[in-house]
Amino acid sequence: MSSALSMAHDYFFAFAELEYNEVTQRVEATxxxxxxxxxxxxxxxxxxxxxxxxxxKDSATTKLVNNYILEHFQLKTAQQxxxxxxxxxxTALNGITNFxxxxxxxxxxxxxxxxxxxxMDQYPQQQNKITLIYxxxxxxxxxxxxQRTATIKLD
Numbered sequence: 001m002s003s004a005l006s007m008a009h010d011y012f013f014a015f016a017e018l019e020y021n022e023v024t025q026r027v028e029a030t031x032x033x034x035x036x037x038x039x040x041x042x043x044x045x046x047x048x049x050x051x052x053x054x055x056x057k058d059s060a061t062t063k064l065v066n067n068y069i070l071e072h073f074q075l076k077t078a079q080q081x082x083x084x085x086x087x088x089x090x091t092a093l094n095g096i097t098n099f100x101x102x103x104x105x106x107x108x109x110x111x112x113x114x115x116x117x118x119x120m121d122q123y124p125q126q127q128n129k130i131t132l133i134y135x136x137x138x139x140x141x142x143x144x145x146x147q148r149t150a151t152i153k154l155d
Contacts, residue, residue: 012037012123016073016116019133020108027082027103031073033118035097038065041122053091062089069099072118077109108134110154114141117148 015032035052042048042064050061066086075082084101091097120126120143128143134154141150 012119012126014116014118014126014128016128016130017133018075018130020135022135025105025107027075027084027101027106027108029073029084029101029103031069031099031101031118032096033069033099035091035095037119037123038097041119042068045122052089052097062086066099069118072115072120073101074115075103075112076115077112079109080106082106108154111151113149113151115149116141116143117145120145120148 012034014034016029017032018027018029020027039050039052042050048064050065052061052065070084073084082103084103087100087102089097089099114130114132116128116130118126118128120128124145126145130141130143130150132139132152137155139152139154141152143150
């Protein structure tokens with residue numbers, strides 16, 4: 001006779017990939033979040049049962065999730081905050097949901113700060129990572145519960 005112990009995972013991750021499109025002057029971003037962690041956060045914090053993979057773009061749940069992401073994923077210069085619009089999203093079979101964003105047209109001014117603390121209030125072990133592509137260079141920053149923002153200075 002054998003027994004198995006089932007436990008939730010101890011590590012939580014979210015990733016974002018950003019690229020500045022100089023033709024359109026927009027920041028294009030993909031925010032990748034583990035679907036069940038995001039759904040569980042809404043259940044625990046908001047007492048709302050949501051199913052991200054079953055929603056349409058214009059649904060109330062999508063608006064709720066989008067508002068949450070935009071509170072925890074922000075780019076700012078000394079003068080302004082970049083405004084992002086949700087272009088779409090998809091949930092893959094591996095349990096990751098990709099949210100696609102595009103900023104309003106704006107010049108990318110260095111230095112700027114990035115806040116990326118998605119799920120950190122719910123999961124203290126949350127570790128997030130951003131990679132920015134700008135003029136064929138890559139800039140990568142890690143985010144932890146005690147370091148939720150980073151400043152990027154472009155070369």
